[in-house]
Amino acid sequence: MSHIADQTAAGPPTGTAASDAATTASANTTAAGRRPNAGLVLLLLCLAEFMIALDFSITNVALPVIQAELQFTTSGLQWVISAYAITFGGFLMLGGRISDLYGRRRLFIIGLVAFALVSLVAGIAQDDVQLVLLRGAQGLAAAVVAPAALSLLTTSFPEGPERNRALGVYGAVLSFGFVSGVVLGGILTDVLNWRWVFFVNVPIGLGAALLAPKLIKESRGLESNRKLDVPGAVTITGSVISMVYALSTITQGGFGWLVSLVVSIVLFAAFLVIEQRSPHPLIPLKVVAQRVLLTANLINVLLIGSFVGIAYILTLYLQGIEGFTPLQTGLTFAVLGATAVVAGMSAGKVSGKLGSTATLVGGLLMQAVGTVALAILPATGAIWWILVGMAVIGFGHVSAVVIVSISATSGVPDHQQGLAGGLLNTSQQLGAALGAAAFAAIAVGVTGGLLAEGTPLEQADPASLVAGFRYALIVAVVVSVVASVIGVTLTRKRAAA
Incomplete structure (x- = not known):
């Protein structure tokens, strides 16, 4: 993915974009x-x-x-x-x-x-x-x-x-x-x-x-016509709201989430038609369709989704199995925060020396390795092992986040940077909603399958709960690895082209 952060090195922007940037x-x-x-x-x-x-x-x-x-x-x-x-x-x-x-x-x-x-x-x-x-x-x-x-x-x-x-x-x-x-x-x-x-x-x-x-x-942006594309705004906003609602309610049962998902897809299709015909589109499709932008935002969904899932499962483990108070749980997460800060401060320099592909893939694989460490946690008494895994996850996660942020905003003219920022933040929110819903469903499903028929989840024994947590964490490992493969394969396709 090294081309992503460096794609504009070949020359300056031209036309209106150059004027706006200047x-x-x-x-x-x-x-x-x-x-x-x-x-x-x-x-x-x-x-x-x-x-x-x-x-x-x-x-x-x-x-x-x-x-x-x-x-x-x-x-x-x-x-x-x-x-x-x-x-x-x-x-x-x-x-x-x-x-x-x-x-x-x-x-x-x-x-x-x-x-x-x-x-x-x-x-x-x-x-x-x-x-x-x-x-x-x-x-x-x-x-x-x-x-x-x-x-x-x-x-x-x-x-x-x-x-x-x-x-x-x-x-x-x-x-x-x-x-x-x-x-x-x-x-x-x-x-x-x-x-x-x-x-x-x-x-x-x-x-x-x-x-x-x-x-x-x-x-x-110094665009001559600042008229807002209202039909485009209504359809894309409704589509994303419906999608986030579907992901947020998928674990509640019923078909409400499915209806919301269908509404989201229909509104998004309408949005694409509107934007193709609009003289002043809310989101120029030629910008969104750039392989670089799509790659960065897709990886962002997977990256944030897996991280939110990991944090969710760890919170349940620390408070439900280890018996931690909310304050103790927060202090445990401080280890992740400390390594995250170090990664954020050093990711730019690391990328300059190793290249953005190596930094991105390395960060995603570090997140995967740290999650593997957590996935083998015992039923109790694993706090030191958890701290090590969290430290690795924090460093790897933020290293990847920095490269994705660079990639999602590089090569976009200044007059469209707000759009690029909106897309990046939207992919984060979709990833967070998907991660919270999916990993909760996985943990609950596995734990429920291990209980005797008719036993409520609230009465689950620690071993069954931890088994559900492990499966969810293993899925988080797979998601992190898939994200790293997407970055590498799409980089090679772009280079070959």
Whole structure:
């Protein structure tokens, strides 16, 4: 996949893309060719991404307490997570495209303020319906912030080593935010109460919004017609929402998920027809159809899906088998976070020396090897073995994430970086939803098959539970290996062509 990160080395962009790139570059650089406050800009963008990643995991830790206080049913509790995932994943591409058309900094600030204010109101929610609706609103705000932040980063740092280093830091922050959420969620829930898992977003979001106008210059594509493709926006947003809903509810039984899946496919087909005929498409198909972009996003679905599955299974193991508290579970995940940060800081340099193919495949295989270590875990007493496996997984996962991020944004003209960021974040959300649903179903299915007929899953013995966890982890190994093979084979096909 080395061609992916280096594909634009042969020459500069031409036509409108070159004009847009030059205009954006001139707006964000000094006469000496360097952007002012580059480190502060990166810090601010990473702070926003940290908040989004933090919120994804910090809420999970507080779910049992939220269920008790707001009287959620067991089946209804999952909507605290699903409502966020559906709106976040569903509106990412629209959010990215709007930021390209109407200003990335503007949308970045609007999204930050909205996310902070909705988080404040969520922290004072009085019943289950209020909280679910506010979580949906949080996801919508996050769908504006995430692609705008990524496109601001890619248009602020020139393609090459400087952008690669910035994306490395960005990827490390993503994983660090996820792990920090697990740890901080345990602390806030134990020391204060569950409402603080939402309140913590308020100073971060508002602080970043106040600093953005001082540190970041406005950036947008200079397209002559900024008319939004409404039919395209409606169909692709509806398609992704339906897909995420189907993946989020597939383990609940019934046929609701299947109907949602069919609706997603029909809407996506309609979207393709609309985009082919639209004079100003929401998502230019010639951009999305690039083999590089498709490869990077496909690998991203598999990479994120397997990682989310691993984290889900480990959480169940640590709390259900080892008897860990949420705080102890979070501290255990801190090992993964530490190696993830190291990988993010070094992935750009490693890629420069070994090439992006070796870094990507090596990272995916490291994730697979670490997961193999976890898949042979005993019923109890495996904490040191788990820590080693998690350390390997953390380093490998983020190494691969950095290369995928570089690949998914390289060669895309500046006026379409918001779109590229929206696609990358959408593939992450689809991967997360698919991973959570698939690995939960595998673990439950295997464990249920080992129990005596009529025995509820809640009464499963540790050996049966661990057997289900092992099978799920083995599938995660296979998925990681498949992702690495996709990267290698498609690289060879492109080189041969």
